[in-house]
Amino acid sequence: MTDKLKPLREQIDAIDKQILDLLAQRANVAQAVGHVKAETNAPVFRPEREAQVLRGVAERNPGPLKDKDLQVIFREIMSACRALEKRVTVAYLGPTGTFSEQAVFQQFGSSVEGLPCVSIDEVFRATEAGTADFGVVPVENSSEGAINRTLDLLLATTSVISGEVSIAVHHSLMTKTGGMEGVTAVCAHSQALAQCQVWLNLHHPELERRAVASNAEAARMASHDPTLAAIASEMAGEQYQLGVVQAHIQDDPHNRTRFVVIGSLLTGPSGQDRTSLVLAVPNKAGAVYNLLSPLAKHGVSMTRFESRPARTGTWEYYFYVDIEGHVQDAAVAAALSELKDNAAFFKVLGSYPLSL
Known part of the structure; x- marks a missing residue:
């Protein structure tokens, strides 16, 4: 057994050395990228770029490692290289050990500075005040539906959505x-x-x-x-x-929670994106149908539609809508331009890469 393992272990040692050399080269290039970004005050974290890298990893994967496993490895590589430029601070619903913290690591990798907050409201406040570069908040659960407090805060916040994370929730x-x-x-x-x-x-x-x-x-x-x-x-x-x-006492074995990343960053197109909106309609017959008809006209798919009371005491509602595509896509831009004309209230919460 030892005689057979020795040459294989020597091969692994040699390959590990090559991997270390390549990681050092990648880190050096990442530092050079950081210097260029610093000259133009460009953001350190670019979710659209990282999403493209991770999709490319899956597309070029020769096996036998699974796509998801390779993406985890590459996310950590990008996280460590990003930290050479700046260690990003991310606020989340604490204390440590929450699913929100798990979502932070799944989105940003482990080379970040986590900022646990006592409530979802505090996550928004920390992000808006600049105490954190980004915040991660739950927005919906596959079993229980929307997280209403998050929806209410998204309506009022100056922050925008720059990413999403979906994680399996095992209780x-x-x-x-x-x-x-x-x-x-x-x-x-x-x-x-x-x-x-x-x-x-x-x-x-x-x-x-x-x-x-x-x-x-x-x-x-x-x-x-x-x-x-x-x-x-x-x-x-x-x-x-x-x-x-x-273990695993959740009633739905496929229970998942979707989180969104909030901050000041306007994310560019990644090729596979989602756009989130908040809308309200004038109080007249057919208003919702007329409001959404531009989406069908321009071939834009709606993937989510939630309503929340406007709290005006007059039975008015805000509608939270997710559509496929980015605001810079031609069809989406055309649809939103017409949709805005039909709406009594219109707000783009953000365009961002689809979760992997």
């Missing part, structure tokens, strides 16, 4: 001891409690259910109180040294 029931003896209540974010309600009704209907600011906060609380169980990610459980009572 685990955890306690300080790894058992349920003496546990009287279960804590989690309200969305997580809703996403696990069938399992909880079946297995622990006796437990009081307490909604808290985040699942990671629930994990932190459970780490100090043996009478509490937490619903959170296993990453949060490791962070707060909790034992897993039961």
